[in-house]
Amino acid sequence: MVYILVETKQYNLAIFASGTGSNTKKIIEFFEASSFITIALIVSNKPEAGVLDIARANSISTLILEKERFFKGDAYEPVLKEFGIDFLVLAGFLWKIPAHLIHIYPTAIINIHPALLPDFGGKGMYGNHVHEAVINAKKDKSGITIHFVDEHYDHGKHIFQATCSVLPTDTPETLANKIHQLEHEHFPRIIEEVVLAKYNLQ
Numbered sequence: 001m002v003y004i005l006v007e008t009k010q011y012n013l014a015i016f017a018s019g020t021g022s023n024t025k026k027i028i029e030f031f032e033a034s035s036f037i038t039i040a041l042i043v044s045n046k047p048e049a050g051v052l053d054i055a056r057a058n059s060i061s062t063l064i065l066e067k068e069r070f071f072k073g074d075a076y077e078p079v080l081k082e083f084g085i086d087f088l089v090l091a092g093f094l095w096k097i098p099a100h101l102i103h104i105y106p107t108a109i110i111n112i113h114p115a116l117l118p119d120f121g122g123k124g125m126y127g128n129h130v131h132e133a134v135i136n137a138k139k140d141k142s143g144i145t146i147h148f149v150d151e152h153y154d155h156g157k158h159i160f161q162a163t164c165s166v167l168p169t170d171t172p173e174t175l176a177n178k179i180h181q182l183e184h185e186h187f188p189r190i191i192e193e194v195v196l197a198k199y200n201l202q
């Protein structure tokens with residue numbers, strides 16, 4: 001009997017997040033049994049972020065960013081390479097990814113934005129600030145946008161959008177809940193589709 005050992009390449013993802021980490025939790029759960037994709041690192045700029053507790057509960061390595069090194073130094077490139085990171089996922093990360101990292105990871109950084117870009121994006125548009133702006137603009141729908149990351153905020157090529165209704169009775173909190181439901185439903189699957197397509201792993 002001849003046995004042939006076929007090694008499957010694992011693609012390592014780093015998730016960048018600054019907050020609670022509900023999206024990160026869903027992404028970890030989604031890829032738990034994946035043959036191709038591993039969540040190898042959770043990166044945050046906030047040492048007290050809840051996402052780091054989620055990382056530790058799942059025995060995933062963490063990296064806390066220092067502003068100076070991230071923006072004016074090597075942007076932690078050696079650390080990302082040491083972890084064999086192939087792809088970056090931004091899930092509520094509140095700093096701008098510097099051009100240096102974007103050049104190292106071309107079409108390999110994606111972000112989720114809690115609104116229907118190009119509206120309600122850009123500097124200052126994060127978290128409940130986004131939902132407040134949508135409600136103040138009296139929009140009857142909002143949603144999510146998943147996009148490639150370029151050197152500007154919320155400007156990269158769109159990958160996916162999904163919508164939800166905005167009722168006159170909605171508050172930023174009730175709208176945030178609807179948006180989170182959309183994010184949890186779609187983001188993990190879209191990440192998988194993008195990574196598999198990029199590395200021809202259909």
Ligand SMILES: Nc1nc2c(c(=O)[nH]1)N[C@@H](CN(C=O)c1ccc(C(=O)N[C@@H](CCC(=O)O)C(=O)O)cc1)CN2
Pocket residue numbers: 090092093094095096097098111112113114122123124125126149150151152153154155156
């Ligand atoms: N190069 C890029 N970096 C990042 C992008 C991007 O599209 N290109 N997306 C953001 C995520 N994001 C919206 O989806 C976003 C996050 C934060 C801000 C913002 O205004 N941040 C403040 C700082 C807030 C803080 O430190 O607490 C700021 O820059 O003054 C806007 C949009 C992730 N990175």
Ligand SMILES: NCC(=O)N[C@@H]1O[C@H](COP(=O)([O-])[O-])[C@@H](O)[C@H]1O
Pocket residue numbers: 017018019020021022023024091092093112113114125126127130179180183
């Ligand atoms: N502009 C960036 C932005 O506002 N991102 C948003 O931060 C939240 C993080 O939630 P989580 O920490 O529970 O995943 C998500 O709603 C995400 O769309």
